[in-house]
Structures are given as structure tokens and as C-alpha cells.
Amino acid sequence: MLLKKINIIFYLCLLAFGLSAQTTFSVDAGPYRKICPEASTVIGGNPTASGGSGNYQYIWHPGKSLNDSTVSKPTAVPNSTTTYTVFVKDLSTGETQKDTVTVYVYPYFINAGQNTTIKQGQAVALHGQAPGDSVVWWSPQHGSMYNQNSLNPDFISQTTGNDTVLLTADFPHGCVLYDHVIITVLLSTDLIFYNSFSPNGDGTNDSFIIGNLERYPNNTLEIYNRYGQKILTKTPYYNDWNGSYFGTELPCGTYFYILDTHDDKGGKHHGEVNIIR
Numbered sequence: 149m150l151l152k153k154i155n156i157i158f159y160l161c162l163l164a165f166g167l168s169a170q171t172t173f174s175v176d177a178g179p180y181r182k183i184c185p186e187a188s189t190v191i192g193g194n195p196t197a198s199g200g201s202g203n204y205q206y207i208w209h210p211g212k213s214l215n216d217s218t219v220s221k222p223t224a225v226p227n228s229t230t231t232y233t234v235f236v237k238d239l240s241t242g243e244t245q246k247d248t249v250t251v252y253v254y255p256y257f258i259n260a261g262q263n264t265t266i267k268q269g270q271a272v273a274l275h276g277q278a279p280g281d282s283v284v285w286w287s288p289q290h291g292s293m294y295n296q297n298s299l300n301p302d303f304i305s306q307t308t309g310n311d312t313v314l315l316t317a318d319f320p321h322g323c324v325l326y327d328h329v330i331i332t333v334l335l336s337t338d339l340i341f342y343n344s345f346s347p348n349g350d351g352t353n354d355s356f357i358i359g360n361l362e363r364y365p366n367n368t369l370e371i372y373n374r375y376g377q378k379i380l381t382k383t384p385y386y387n388d389w390n391g392s393y394f395g396t397e398l399p400c401g402t403y404f405y406i407l408d409t410h411d412d413k414g415g416k417h418h419g420e421v422n423i424i425r
Contacts, residue, residue, distance in 0.1 A: 173200030177249035184323035192221035256309035260315040260327040267336035269359025344422040347391040364409035
């Protein structure tokens, strides 16, 4: 008698959860899947429900990252690894079955950093973030990039306004992510002197640069070594000194410049510049 009561209670519990004591159809939520961040995948078996009347009701949970949680094969766009459960009810018999599937999202990410504002001709260091197993590159709309295949390049622009700089990261498993940073470039006639350069022929920071120098086309630049010997005179200077003296590479060290714009607004400037090899 006790065993009979237990069986009756078990049967009533199954009915309370919409499950019958005898299974007349099967449910398949589909195979385990792996996707890239921000990618999508269709979940659900082939078919998701079979063996019953064919008149099914589908409910997927969680439904937030699905395009439709009431269809047999929804499209999932999870932000992170997620296990989905599908509840299928045979409307002809009232029987309910369920199954689960996990969608694994590769833990890759990308961040181009904070938007910033600079003056025309000024360089700014960008600070991107991405895992170490990625290949990255930056793509500016108008400005120039130095070390654009690193996460910390320098950006400089002579074009005023907003410049959108795109950061692209190529990851394993065919995953590619994008982010961008907006650089606002303000109109400026200020001369900006960069105090070091590395003339190693790699196309990055190979010459002594003075920002906004093109606004003073009548300028004269003089370069001196630490002994006071003049090693360069150029009128005008075009940001093209590569650290040489009569075709010979100068050693690393500190050199001294005098720039005369021959313009009341631009004035006369002097300071130090370092050659780094």
C-alpha cells in the first residue's frame, strides 16, 4: 500500500511539472557550439522535437539573447558562454520534455580606449586593449599613426575635426573584433616640438618633427652638438632631418636646436632633441 501511494505521489508531481510518466516523443536542443564574441549561431536539434504528434510548443530559457524564444531553432547571440534549456510541450497530449545545449563564447575582447582632444599637429599616445594572442592594427580616417601595429601607437593629425580611429584585432579561431576611438583635433598654430626620434629606417619616428611647422614656410632650423658645433642649417626645414651629418649617422645623444620662424607670431625657439638608435 505504501509503495502504491509513493507511485501516485510521483505521478502527480510529474503532472504538476507538465511531464507525463510515459515519454512518447524526444527533444534535442542541438550540439555543443563554439562561437566568436558578437557572433551568432542557430541552436536546436535536427529536428528539435520528434516522435510525437508534431503539434509542439517551444519555450527556450534564457530567452534574452535569442531572436525568438518560442521557435524550434532560434538564433542565439550570447555575450558569454551560456547554457540554454528548451521546454517542448506536445499540445495534443500535454506531455512536456526538455533538453539543454551550451554555446561557448571565446573569451576574446577589444577596447580602443577613451576619446580624447588634441591640438592640430600634436601627437597623442593611444592605449588599446586586447589579449596577447591577437594581431592588431589601427586605421585612422585622416591622421598618421606611428607603431600602428601595437596596442600603444602614437597618432598625429593636421586635419581639424573628429577623426575616428578604428582598432582591429585578429584572434585565433577566425575571430575578428573591432572598436574605435574618436580624436577631436582643434585648430592650432602653436609649434609643437618632439624631443626625441629614432632614425632606424623603420618608417616610424625616423626624423625630427615639429608640429605645425608648415604654417611657417620661411623658417630656419639650426642643429648643434654638445660641443657647440653646428651640424645642420636648413631654410626652410621640412621635418626631414634623420640624425645624419654629411651623410654619416650621428651617435645617440642629446642635440640642440634653434628654430627661427621669421614670423612675429611664430617667434624663435630653442631646446633639446635626443637621437635614439
